[in-house]
Amino acid sequence: MSFTAWFELIVSGLITGGIYALIALGLNLQYGLMRILNIAHGEFLMVGAYLTWLVQTQFGISPLLMIPVSFAVLMALGMVLHFLCFRRLTRTSPNLDVFEARSLMVAFGLMFLVQNFVSWLWGGDLRGYDYLTEPVKFGEMQFAANKLLIFFLALLFAGALIVLMRQTLLGKGVRALMQSPTGAQLMGIDTQKLHPLMFGIGLGLSGVAGALLSMAYTITPFMGQPYTVTALIVITLGGFGSMGGALVGGLFLGVIEALGMHFTNPSLKALLSYTVFIAVLLLRPEGLFTRKSRKA
Template sequence: MSFGAWLELIASGLITGGVYALVALGLNLQYGLMRILNIAHGEFLMVGAFLTWLMQTQFSVSPLLMVPVSFALLMGVGLIVHRLWFRPLTATSPNLDVFEARGLMVCFGLMFLVQNFASLIWGGDLRGYDYLTQPVAIGGAQFAVNKLVVFGLALFFSGALIVLLRTTLLGKGVRALMQSPTGAQLVGINTQRLHPLMFGIGLGLSGVAGCLLSMTYAITPSMGEPYTVTALIVITLGGFGSMSGALAGGLLLGVIEALGMHFTNPSLKSLLSYSVFIAVLLLRPNGLFKK
């Protein structure tokens, strides 16, 4: 293989991995902070993708403009979902284990509710549009402009969340709650405000990921579930609760999938992902990047 071919292969994996990381960061934030294993996370990614497709095809609104709009809309949906379902669960669950189990059941219901609602509105056909598909040459390799945009925005939003959590007072409160919920509440951190805000930000990131994916791939109401599973694999790679680990894990998984599909068989993508997942669980259950 030429240098350009290697560069194109690795970059393709990094571009995919950037989206993986963005999805995983939102899910990791929800589970690491609130112990909500939101298996409906990918369905909200799908909603962001369809909203972007609808606005672009029907009203000629640029997908780039829809990036902040998708974040704001899905964040608002997240605040509502938390208020309607997870806040009452918090009040009625006798302990964290019961809350986690009940929350998982709620997320199952949300997954089927959102997926079937989308199928009812948009049908089950593949949807898509052309946006910034012209190629650009970098280092002897050819890349579509839209994929470079997707990678850049995925890294931007992922980095922005990590910086927020590491450098701001809000982020310190979130990290304190992740490390010791009881201790954080004893020093005055208000979980009644912080939990819904972080849940909303998590869904907002899924909306951004869906918006970005719609620029490069065909979309369907069933597209969300595989991304939820992938996000769980990424979180396992990076370590539950580790945001920088989720970013590194997403990029690593994207490269592993790209190399594996190139040198073996593209149909083995899921096998590669699950093999990595099982290996990490057996050999490094705390994650590759978590200290």
């Protein structure tokens, strides 16, 4: 292979990995802070994609303008869901293990509820629209403009969340809760306000990812579940609770998949991802990009 072919292959993997990272960051925020393994996360990504598709095709509004709208709508929905479902579970569960099990069952219900509602509303057909499909050339290399834009915006939002977590008082409070919930509450951090806000931000990021994906890929009511599984793999690679690890893990998995599909069979993409997932769980369960004593 020529250098140009190698470069195109790696960039293609990074573009995919950027989306993986953005999805994983939202899920990692929810699990790392609240121990809510929201396996319906991908379904809300799908909702963001459908909202963007609907507004673009019906009213001709640019999907770029729908990105903050998707974030706001999904964030608000996330805060409502936390109040209606997970906040009550926190109060009624006798310990953390019971809460994790119950919240997982609730997330299962939400996953099928959202899938069936969207399928009933818009049917199961593939949906999509054309947006910035023309190629952008860099010397002998060329990439679709919409995918380059997706990559840039995914990194922008991922970087914004990491800066929020590392540089702001709010982020320091979240990290303190991740490291020692009891100690953080003794220091006066209000979990009653912080938990729904962070759950909402996590779901808002899934809405952003859905809006971005709709710019370049077809969407269906059943597109969410594979992205949830991929996000879990990314979180495992980067380390549970680590925001920087999720970003690096997403980019890493995207490149690994791109290389694997090129040199093997494209149909083996899922097999390759699961192999990496199992290997990391067995050999380095704390993640590839974090230390055992440090998170986020």
